[in-house]
Amino acid sequence: MSVSSTAPRPVALPSAKGFDAWLALALVACVAASVRAIWFTPVDAMLGAAQKIFYVHVPAAIIGLYLACGLLFVSSIMYLWIKDERLDRMAESAAEVGLVFMGIVLITGPVWARTSWGTWWVWEARITSTLFLWLLVLGYLVLRGGVESPENRARLSAVMGTLAALLVPFIHLTVKLFRGMHPEPVVLAPEKPKMPPEMLSTFGLSMGAFLLLFIALLRLRYRWAAVRDARAALEAA
Amino acid sequence: MILPDLTMRLATVATAMVDAVQDSSAVAYVPKASGPPDSSPYMWLGYAITFAAYGGYIVLLLRRMARARRP
Numbered sequence: 117m118s119v120s121s122t123a124p125r126p127v128a129l130p131s132a133k134g135f136d137a138w139l140a141l142a143l144v145a146c147v148a149a150s151v152r153a154i155w156f157t158p159v160d161a162m163l164g165a166a167q168k169i170f171y172v173h174v175p176a177a178i179i180g181l182y183l184a185c186g187l188l189f190v191s192s193i194m195y196l197w198i199k200d201e202r203l204d205r206m207a208e209s210a211a212e213v214g215l216v217f218m219g220i221v222l223i224t225g226p227v228w229a230r231t232s233w234g235t236w237w238v239w240e241a242r243i244t245s246t247l248f249l250w251l252l253v254l255g256y257l258v259l260r261g262g263v264e265s266p267e268n269r270a271r272l273s274a275v276m277g278t279l280a281a282l283l284v285p286f287i288h289l290t291v292k293l294f295r296g297m298h299p300e301p302v303v304l305a306p307e308k309p310k311m312p313p314e315m316l317s318t319f320g321l322s323m324g325a326f327l328l329l330f331i332a333l334l335r336l337r338y339r340w341a342a343v344r345d346a347r348a349a350l351e352a353a
Numbered sequence: 354m355i356l357p358d359l360t361m362r363l364a365t366v367a368t369a370m371v372d373a374v375q376d377s378s379a380v381a382y383v384p385k386a387s388g389p390p391d392s393s394p395y396m397w398l399g400y401a402i403t404f405a406a407y408g409g410y411i412v413l414l415l416r417r418m419a420r421a422r423r424p
Contacts (some may be wrong), residue, residue: 159389162389164392166395169400172400173399218402219406222405224403329407340414340421
């Protein structure tokens with residue numbers, strides 16, 4: 117029996133495991149890092165216990181802005197060039213997980229600012245441009261939900277994702293270009309980290325733990341997108 | 354000459370002692386002039402928000418995945 121080449125190929129759903137070892141490991145690491153930060157790391161002499169927000173705020177900022185948006189940028193550019201749907205899925209996943217990380221930056225920042233600056237919010241360059249980036253990435257995800265055709269959706273969102281991620285270098289430079297209240301980089305300072313070793317080691321642990329969490333969430337989000345697309349293809353067939 | 358001198362010294366010492374007694378009788382304890390105020394509620398709030406946000410997103414992803422696997 118011959119099969120026509122134009123007939124739709126049967127599509128199988130990819131394996132869709134939810135909770136896995138990566139996620140479990142990441143959660144344990146995040147709890148361990150937070151326990152160390154809260155109970156086994158010295159309290160800052162000037163800012164008090166609230167300074168310990170640093171150990172969740174800064175990793176979320178580095179991962180959300182530089183890693184997630186970097187991934188969004190590279191995947192979007194590569195999609196426009198190669199047109200591989202896996203790149204579109206990666207861009208979509210990086211944007212959504214990055215939105216969560218950046219959201220945490222935008223919420224924990226004001227909590228910390230309330231104690232150190234005496235106000236919840238200041239419309240200064242670093243904070244305002246981070247809020248704009250968060251809104252742009254949110255717009256990227258809303259745009260994806262509003263376009264029916266998969267090809268158009270992938271192409272338009274790749275353009276928007278690329279443009280949104282271009283804001284990241286500007287955000288990085290805001291503390292140098294504009295006078296504001298947000299401090300300059302403490303860990304990624306040009307000469308050396310401006311922290312005592314016991315605080316720096318807690319920060320390193322925290323950074324590693326939240327990086328693991330980012331990878332675990334990205335894998336899970338990507339797998340879900342793959343299952344969703346396969347299911348859509350099955351229903352269309 | 355010696356007597357007025359001694360009287361003056363005794364008067365100075367007595368005045369200092371009375372001042373000290375008045376100071377310590379006004380308040381029992383004196384707060385430390387320096388040091389940060391207690392900001393631990395803000396630390397707890399920051400960590401609670403962080404874990405609630407990550408936890409909520411994990412639950413959302415697991416529910417999406419479970420729904421996608423349903424036939």
